[in-house]
Amino acid sequence: MSFLESLTNLTSNALSLLFSYDNFGNDTASWVLPRTECDGFWEAVKKSSGGDGGFKGGVPADVMEAVNPAPEKGSGKRFVIRIKEGVYEETVKVLLAKKNVVFLGDGMGKTVITGSLNVGQPGITTSTSATVGSTLAICSNALFGAGAAVLGDGFMASSLTIQNTAGPNAHQAVAFRSTSDLSVIENCEFLGNQDTLFAQSLRQFYKSCRIQGNVDFIFGGSASFFQDCHILLALRQVDPEKGEANTVTAHGKLDPAQSIGFVFQNCLINGTEEYVKLYHSNPKVHKNFLGRPWKEYSRTVFIQCNLEALISPLGWLPWSGDFSLKTLYNGESGNSGPGFTPS
Numbered sequence: 001m002s003f004l005e006s007l008t009n010l011t012s013n014a015l016s017l018l019f020s021y022d023n024f025g026n027d028t029a030s031w032v033l034p035r036t037e038c039d040g041f042w043e044a045v046k047k048s049s050g051g052d053g054g055f056k057g058g059v060p061a062d063v064m065e066a067v068n069p070a071p072e073k074g075s076g077k078r079f080v081i082r083i084k085e086g087v088y089e090e091t092v093k094v095l096l097a098k099k100n101v102v103f104l105g106d107g108m109g110k111t112v113i114t115g116s117l118n119v120g121q122p123g124i125t126t127s128t129s130a131t132v133g134s135t136l137a138i139c140s141n142a143l144f145g146a147g148a149a150v151l152g153d154g155f156m157a158s159s160l161t162i163q164n165t166a167g168p169n170a171h172q173a174v175a176f177r178s179t180s181d182l183s184v185i186e187n188c189e190f191l192g193n194q195d196t197l198f199a200q201s202l203r204q205f206y207k208s209c210r211i212q213g214n215v216d217f218i219f220g221g222s223a224s225f226f227q228d229c230h231i232l233l234a235l236r237q238v239d240p241e242k243g244e245a246n247t248v249t250a251h252g253k254l255d256p257a258q259s260i261g262f263v264f265q266n267c268l269i270n271g272t273e274e275y276v277k278l279y280h281s282n283p284k285v286h287k288n289f290l291g292r293p294w295k296e297y298s299r300t301v302f303i304q305c306n307l308e309a310l311i312s313p314l315g316w317l318p319w320s321g322d323f324s325l326k327t328l329y330n331g332e333s334g335n336s337g338p339g340f341t342p343s
Helices: 002-013 018-022 064-065 275-283
Strands: 048-049 081-082 086-089 101-104 111-115 132-134 158-162 174-178 183-191 197-199 204-208 210-213 215-220 221-228 229-232 243-251 261-265 269-273 286-293 299-303 329-333
Touching: 002 197, 064 081, 064 275, 210 215, 229 243, 243 299, 275 286, 286 299, 286 329
Parallel strands: 048 081, 081 101, 086 111, 101 158, 111 158, 132 174, 158 183, 174 197, 183 204, 183 210, 197 215, 204 221, 210 229, 215 243, 221 261, 229 269, 243 286, 261 299, 299 329
Antiparallel strands: none
């Protein structure tokens, strides 16, 4: 089964976001459908977590209950789940056959899906720690065990927060995991520490999002485009005065033939208010880097981004020794800000 998943990911990754960027340039709006009800983007609400709904005994008690009725291999229409303001403590899975599912919340910090799974717990891996996930798999709830999985292509989300509250000493603890091809995430917040956002594979687009963490907190082997996002470094350990080395990204390109990579355009790279205070208290011991190579052919590019002072003048951090230094591609173009160092 793992071989089939890997083969599918490798094949699909050949269709890259970078190819789309060559064709459309900055016109990323052309990647998504029209955004008006009359054009069919936000169709009528079908299910609701809170408020009115057509469920036995009332409305669904959680998001997962609202996802379950989504049709498998449907007509291509969007299945919109209206998630009203509130805190939903659960893991959420959207199976492979449930395509074009949309999560529509009431705003960042208002609609919150939260979990705390982490690799320090028995039987939990990085992949299965996700609070909300999007993963390519055979249509079985049991396949990924306790791990969250959004399996269906065309997944969309807007106006909500997804978080993993495992502390900074819990190591890998994913908030959102995605292998949904042609997924679009807009105005969403992802909160965590290590490995917050697992953009695992295929083509993904993040627009006007807020992503927070400390170690490799945007990672994966996908073709992902991040536009107009706020990328924020967070406090890492119990004794922060000892210092640390944080990395924003860790891209995982395994094969030189894969046309994949992370592209950040017009994003702000900064820290949370608490971390910025800590950084300025002793900049010499608090080191922050744009990324490091998770796999041999890692590819990450920052374009027209604002890099605040807490980003190291070195820019990038090796993974271990000289691993992948001759095969990776890290790029910067048109960046600005006190953390930008022209080469």
